[in-house]
Amino acid sequence: MKRKPPGWPKYMETKPAAAGGVRYHWNAPSWARKRGYPVTSEPLGSDYAVAKARCDDFLNPAFDSWRTGGVTDESAKPRALVGTFDWAVSAYKADKKYTKRPSRTRTDYDRALNDVAGYILKDGRRFGSLNVKSINATAVDRLYEKLRVKNGVSRDRSALLSMTVCKLAWDVACRAHPSVVPASNPFKGVDVEYEPKQNRAATSEQLRQFVRGADEDGTPSLGTAAMIAFYWLVREEDIFSRMAWPDYRPAEQSSHVLVWHHKNRKTEKIAIPLFDVDGTPLWPEMMARLDGLTRTGTLIVMRDNPDPRKKIHMPWMTGGRNPMRYVQAEVRRICRAVGLPEDITFTSFRHGGHTDGADSGLTDAQMRALGAHKSTAALLRYAKETDTQRKIAARKRLNKRTERGNLSE
Structure with missing residues (x-):
C-alpha cells in the first residue's frame, strides 16, 4: 500500500x-x-x-x-468494549492480584495474555474482541492447541502459561463483575501437555568455580550474589533489589543476618544466626566475603563500576523494562568463560543450596526454616534428589537395624 x-x-x-x-x-x-x-x-x-x-x-x-x-x-x-475478553483482561490488570506482582512477572503475564487476546480467528476477528459469554471450554481447548505450535516450533510452556494466567484473569473479572462474566471458567480443566524442565542445581564446587570466574572477570558482585543464593537460599530479585547492608549484622541482632523473602505478594525477613552457641562462625565463607567488601551503596550487591554519567555505583536492577535479563546474560557469559554446563543459571545456585542442605541430612523442618518455605511441597521444587541423600537414608536404616539387632541379643 x-x-x-x-x-x-x-x-x-x-x-x-x-x-x-x-x-x-x-x-x-x-x-x-x-x-x-x-x-x-x-x-x-x-x-x-x-x-x-x-x-x-x-x-x-x-x-x-x-x-x-x-x-x-x-x-x-x-x-475495550465492556463484556469482551479484552475488557476482562483490563479488569484483571486493575486488580491487586496483578498490580502487586513483581515487574518481571507482570511482563511475562502481559505476553501470555496478549498471545490469547491477539490470536486471529478464521473469520479475521481477534480472540480478545469476543464477548466472554460466547467463550466456552471447546473454544479454549482449540485455542490451546493452536498456541502450542508457532511457525513449526513447539511452545508448550508458553501455551501453558497463557492458559494459567487467563484462568486467573477470568476468576478476578468474574468476582469484580459477576453479572457480566460467567462463573463457569472455560480456562479451567484444559488438558495441558507439558513436562516442566527441572532447574539444574549447582554444586558447591561449581559455585566456587563461578565465584573465581566472576572475580577474575571484574564483576565480583555477581560472585557475591551467587554465594548469597547458595548459602542463605535467597531469591535473585531479593538479592539484587532488597538485601541491604543494614540487614547484615544489624545493631539489634548483631549475631544474625536478616534475609529477605518476597513470595506470593508477601515480603518477610527471617533472622539467620551467624554463630553457633560456642561462637563458631556458621557461614565462614559467606562472612569472610562480606566482611572483605567495600560498601559502594545501600544494597549489598551493587554494580562493580560507577555509572559513567552519574559517577556512582548503581544497583543491578536498574535500566530497561526487565533488568534481570541483563544480569542473567552476564551470569551466562561468566559460566561459559569458566566452562560450566550450559544449563547452569543464576537460579541454579539457590537450587544448589537447597540440594546441598538435603545432602547434609537436614530435615524438612530445618530446610523450611532456612528457606522460609511454608510447606514441604514448596521445598521439594528446590531440593533435588541425589545419590548422597539415598546413601544417608540407607545408612540410617542400617544403623537402626543394627541397633535393633544389638538390643535383641
Whole structure:
C-alpha cells in the first residue's frame, strides 16, 4: 500500500494476504523491542476499520503509556468494549492480584495474555474482541492447541502459561463483575501437555568455580550474589533489589543476618544466626566475603563500576523494562568463560543450596526454616534428589537395624 489514508495509526503495517488483498499488523519499533516492550507485534486481521480501532483504542495508548512512564495515561487510556475478553483482561490488570506482582512477572503475564487476546480467528476477528459469554471450554481447548505450535516450533510452556494466567484473569473479572462474566471458567480443566524442565542445581564446587570466574572477570558482585543464593537460599530479585547492608549484622541482632523473602505478594525477613552457641562462625565463607567488601551503596550487591554519567555505583536492577535479563546474560557469559554446563543459571545456585542442605541430612523442618518455605511441597521444587541423600537414608536404616539387632541379643 503506497499511499496511506488520513488517520493511519502509528506502527500499523500491511502484509499481502494469501487469498489476495492485505492483512494488517501492529509492530513495535525496534528500539522498543530492544528495551523489552512486551507486545512486539500483533496481527489485526483484514478489516481496516477493526484494525484501526484496535490501534487507536488499545495498542498505541498502551505503548505511549509505557514509553512515557504513564504520563499519557489520563489523556489516552486503552479502552475495550465492556463484556469482551479484552475488557476482562483490563479488569484483571486493575486488580491487586496483578498490580502487586513483581515487574518481571507482570511482563511475562502481559505476553501470555496478549498471545490469547491477539490470536486471529478464521473469520479475521481477534480472540480478545469476543464477548466472554460466547467463550466456552471447546473454544479454549482449540485455542490451546493452536498456541502450542508457532511457525513449526513447539511452545508448550508458553501455551501453558497463557492458559494459567487467563484462568486467573477470568476468576478476578468474574468476582469484580459477576453479572457480566460467567462463573463457569472455560480456562479451567484444559488438558495441558507439558513436562516442566527441572532447574539444574549447582554444586558447591561449581559455585566456587563461578565465584573465581566472576572475580577474575571484574564483576565480583555477581560472585557475591551467587554465594548469597547458595548459602542463605535467597531469591535473585531479593538479592539484587532488597538485601541491604543494614540487614547484615544489624545493631539489634548483631549475631544474625536478616534475609529477605518476597513470595506470593508477601515480603518477610527471617533472622539467620551467624554463630553457633560456642561462637563458631556458621557461614565462614559467606562472612569472610562480606566482611572483605567495600560498601559502594545501600544494597549489598551493587554494580562493580560507577555509572559513567552519574559517577556512582548503581544497583543491578536498574535500566530497561526487565533488568534481570541483563544480569542473567552476564551470569551466562561468566559460566561459559569458566566452562560450566550450559544449563547452569543464576537460579541454579539457590537450587544448589537447597540440594546441598538435603545432602547434609537436614530435615524438612530445618530446610523450611532456612528457606522460609511454608510447606514441604514448596521445598521439594528446590531440593533435588541425589545419590548422597539415598546413601544417608540407607545408612540410617542400617544403623537402626543394627541397633535393633544389638538390643535383641
